[in-house]
Amino acid sequence: MGRKSLKEPRQKEIIEAFYRLAKKEGLENASIAKTANLIKINPSLVMHYFKTKEHLIYGLVEYILHKYLQIFKIPPRYQNDPKKALKIVIENIFSHKWNTLFDDSVSYSCYALVFRNKIIRGKYKSLLDELRKKLEQLIISCNEQKVLSVKNPAYTADLIFVLVDGAYYYLSLADDKKEYTTKLSNYKREAFKLLGLT
Structure with missing residues (x-):
């Protein structure tokens, strides 16, 4: 039996360290050397998996998706x-849980790079x-079992995520907890209306 490659676990460890660093110091201040230092490995080992900081950021965007x-x-x-599954997902999306899966400052720093980097944009x-x-697949499953009648699942899923993206961008500016909670609840109600759910 051959020895299992450590490539994927090591890559994940490096990306998670890079994320922690970006969260603490900002994406612009995170580096290969600091990432290596954080997990006590040689910078050349980081560069073995990620040739440049840009490649680390590519890995970070994929890590965001996974999260x-x-x-x-x-x-x-x-x-x-x-x-029930669809309701749980909508509840999750419009909850504090969604907003804590990944640090907003790191996510928006990565997102800002889409205007300058075609690979990151892709x-x-x-x-x-x-x-x-x-989300579309969940809506289609509900339609197939005749528990919902959403005419255009892809369009509806898109509208819900447009609502989500706008909501969290706006709510990241809210300092008042009551305002945050009230507005998030209102946005969630609109998402349920789009699905024909109360």
Whole structure:
């Protein structure tokens, strides 16, 4: 039996360290050397997996997707109940849980790079499309089991995520906890209306 490659676990460890560093010091101040120092490895080992800081950022964007997809995890008891699963996902998306999956400052710093870097733009587009596709598939499952009648699942999923993206961008500016909670609840209600759910 051959020895298992450490490539993927090591890459993940490096990306997670880079994320922690970016969260603490800002993406612009995070570096290969600081990342290596944080996990007590030689910088050349980081560069073995990620040739430049730019490549580390590519990995970070993929890490964001992995984190955000956790919102679609459904408890086993609801796996065969698409309506309940959809409600859970909407509740998750419009909750503090969604907003704590990944640090806003790091996410928005990465997102700002889409205006200057085509590869990062493509990765972000894939990330956002994947989230929409997952929600669309849940809506289609509900339609197939005749527990919902959404005419255009793809369009509806897109509208819900437009609402989500705008909501969190705006709410990141809110200092008042009551205002944050009230507005988030209002946005969630609108998402349920789009689905024909109360």
